[in-house]
Amino acid sequence: MPASLCGTWEMINNVNMEGYMIALGISAHLRKVALKLKMKKVIEQQGNQYIIKTSTIFRNYTISFRVGEEFEEFTQGLDDRHVKSLVSWEGNKLVCEQTGEKKNRGWAHWIEEDKLHLKN
Template identity: 30%
Template sequence: MVDKFVGTWKMTTSDNFDEYMKAIGVGFATRQVGNRTKPNLVVCVDEQGLICMKSQSTFKTTEIKFKLNEPFEETTADDRKTTTVMTIENGKLVQKQTWDGKESTIEREVSDGKLIAKCKMGDVVAVRTYVKEA
């Protein structure tokens, strides 16, 4: 079910990410760094069956480990403390983050050998595209 997401993915494009970061409340300086950063996304399944997702860049590396459908506490790259739930919906890996009465969703799907991440906050949508390296 998550097998198609497993691997190392290199970001190739990022569209409207500055607007998404504004919508979730990221400050100007952090947005400037975030806009220039092209992180790798590493997805794996560990020996206990936990799904691991690591975002690696020269700016910051973040990692989450989770079981599908089970809420967990996440500290995001911009230091938000969220309650996050990961699910599989229609073949997409969906990450719902809630904090301070707000909700953001990141939908990841694999299509034509690319991983497409749609980051949504209200009516703002950013699209980040990755290609598989390994």
């Protein structure tokens, strides 16, 4: 079984976040604000259900899912997409594939050197 991702994680840097937001069609004004925010992520596991809470002083977002079960998701407050999401383990990475309004979307979380990594 992969290592636990549970815990509280603080963002220490981001790479190409603006490019990602441009690809999602996020306005220049919102991108400017978002790039200045420091994100905190809390990952919890309750049985076979995961809860990921992402928070900043500007917006909060919570997602709850079971690994291997597709679910409907509305990315409200992020880029406001309606998608079907499926989260699975790929080695030591928790990977989400999203299908819907925009192609090739999703994310991956993994731990490396005691740091939580997120790739969108």
